Amino acid sequence: MPTVAGLIALVFVISHLIPADPVALIAGDTASEEHKAAIRALYGFDKPVHVQLGNYYLQLLRGDLGKSLFTSRPVAEDLFARLPATIELTLAAMLLAVLVGIPFGVLSALRRNSAFDHAVRLVSVSGLAIASFWLGLMLQWLFAMQLGWTPLRGRIEGFPPPGATGLLSVDALLAGDLAAFGSALWHLALPTVTLGFPALATVVRFTRAGVLETMQSAAVQYQRSMGIPASVIVWKYILRGALTSTVTQIGLLFGILLGGAIVIETVFDWPGIGNYAFNAILQSDYNAVMGFTLYAGVVFIGVNLLVDLVHAVIDPREAR
Amino acid sequence: MSEAVRELPGGETLLAVQDLRVSFATEQGQARVLDGVNFDIGRGEVVGLVGESGCGKTTLARAILGVLPANAASIDAGSILFRGEPLLTLPVEYVADTIRGRRITFIPQDPFASFNPLFRVASQIDELMKWKSPRAEAGRRHGLWSLFARYPRARRAADRASVVDLLRKVQIPQPESAIAKLPHEFSGGQRQRLMIAMSLLPDPDLIIADEPTTALDVTIQAQILKLLRALVKERGISVLFTTHDMGTAHEICDRITVMYAGQEMETAPTAEFFARPAHPYTAKLLESLPRPGHEIQEIGGEIPALIDAPGGCRFHPRCDRASEVCARERPPARAVGHAHTVRCHHPLVALES
């Protein structure tokens, strides 16, 4: 909680104190003097700093993130409308990273220094060195433009299925509309791979390291010495240990995904909050960018809190 | 106290290690950790393997169990016969399934670290019983299929009853509720008792106890040792007991073998061992034990690096009695008394002719 308050203060500092003339930023360069004066009064820039900060807190408590200069709608509303798209993409990428990353990490550790291990390590090191937006473009070029296997952009062909969640693939499935479901999945494919790749690389690294370390532990040695079947030792006991450390990393992963979403959504024209932020930047839509920053920060903090909770549950030692 | 006697194929000798040579690959070269070790354990015997750190006793224990690290260690020569079967040449799957955790069980040195901290004790014992209970069939599931093997309900109840029964014998209070706890909720001594129980549950022929009391408080050590000895004698189980502490060896062992730098030096029944040591190293070890009224005697010199170990008898650089034959030839095992053999060119006790 204090972190959130601090974050708000930081955003306030960035948006109100750093700019030489915040009014000009908000009103735009071509605004007239009276317009600027009106804005000054409206936003309270003539009041002392601590009053401004206080007002800012109050404003945020009301859920008011200001109005978008471009759409003239409340920023909060805009963000909320676009949220499901980003959630769908982020979840898909997270699933990819975890469901593919963990087994590969485990196998890589078990077959240490084999050709397989070297290949996996090569891929995971590369995953952290590739600029994700570039990867997205290259995948688009290859799979959408050259091979024509996947669609180029957007979320779905035709009309989106009616649905509660806003996650088009889920909605399509729930509505029994298999054509829409397929379309949604194909559209998800490239963005998910692009977004998930660095996260996948991270998961593989951490899982591999975790398994290697656990393999040396006395507990595993004991089970080996007592002839417990190797696959049971690996997939039941070692994996559990590796999972606890992966869970801790999920907070980090989420940060990667959230940050990556901005550029990825831009590349694939994915109508989520990242795309919104990008357009806001292009249009110098000041409030929108600040609103997004705050929003992203709060979400990130929230996820990390959640991860801490889950970790406490999974690892009974912490509960002591 | 009644002592059980087990019927064993292969006669009186349960375990025979013959001329075992094991080396480890290290950055500096090959370390010859075991240099032709000969060693045996008879029916119902508690045999102690005594030596300083690095003498190879843990490696020997692991070699018998078959859990040497495959990428670092290599067995260069020798054989291990268990109940007449050559362990080193049997199929690995067979050994892991039928012998390890069933005929030969293990008590680790560190009861703190040997339990998986994330799982309750009951579930860890159950896992063991699922595969290694005397009621379990041997040699059925292999590979990944073991993940899907189920623990038959009918057996569970009977197994659980055996477990609770044995836990009482090792003096764990209220066993049924105790095992629902996590490992860190037990004290060190209690954890070692659990380990002892787990080593007995599969009804093995041989227990390998690797320095089982080193990590425990001195006051608890004696208790644990007495308990272990009583339980194995009751069941006629043999024990290979490794330690660097002569005192504990004296407490629990019927026979003691001394090792130095990967070579066994002397073997004798316990009383004889302490009364009439034949090997200079043994004598020095005994002298270095703290005694009231005597100054502590050191053994001069250092344990050799095993990459470039001395030739012949590896103790010769530190031995007062060494001569040039000691550097050249490793002495063969010769009798100096009843069941008392020594490998020395200049033993302290006259050889039997």
Add this chain to the structure above:
Amino acid sequence: MKAFIDLLRKLARDRSALLGLVIILALIVAAIFAPVLATHPDAAWEMNPVNRLLAPDATYWLGTDRMGADVFSRVLFGARITLVIAIIAVGASLLIGVPIGLLAGWYGNWPGDVLMRTSDIFLAVPQIVLAIAIAQTLGPSIENVILALSLTYWPWFTRLVYAETRALKNEVFIESSIALGVPPWRIIVLHVLPNVASPIIVRTSIGMGFTILTAAALGFLGLGAQPPTPEWGRMISESREFLPEAWWYVLSPGIAIFLVVLGFNLLGDGLRDILDPRIRRAKNV
């Protein structure tokens, strides 16, 4: 000095770290000698619309961009910009973050708490989000990108140094120094700093990689260098509309980024393997 040579020797044994080092050296050479190595040193900045979007050939090794400038030369000059941004940003983060970490770890209690809370706030948001906010506010330019990156990366150093300093403070040799009346700054500089040097070095190398990626992302979003400055991220952004035909336009800067970041990551990993004793033990078993 001897320790440094020893380090280099150990590094040489690790093939991937060596590769990383080679790549980085290549980057530095490319950056310094760009005017000499470039095939068209002037064309990187001039506009020559007649030659726009030519495929790679003997004259234009990596083709030309939308302005007719030689992509190869632009990539080389881009190396300068990338290197400058990375060095200054990470350097500034170091200079901000390390002293804060030292002070917070040394004095502890509420000053330490306040400082760490502050750094937590900066860490609460993914770096790129905060960097966007700052760069947007200040206006798009390379300087502002550097500023934004420095202001968002310093907490990584602070956390590192804080933990180590606190741990060291309890060490006996430090306690005795305090008891002898040695002034804190002396202890910090002479005793604490050398001990935290290793993690800092590792973090610096890895930080260079991350910074370059984030800087490229900011460039891609239009917040960094302005045309015609050849910044890699920006070049990729420009190339978008000319896909799929002008593949060389998007491929070259991307591969450049990949190689450079890979270099820093490999080097950082290699350094970590050498300098962190815990990892070393696990690796040898």
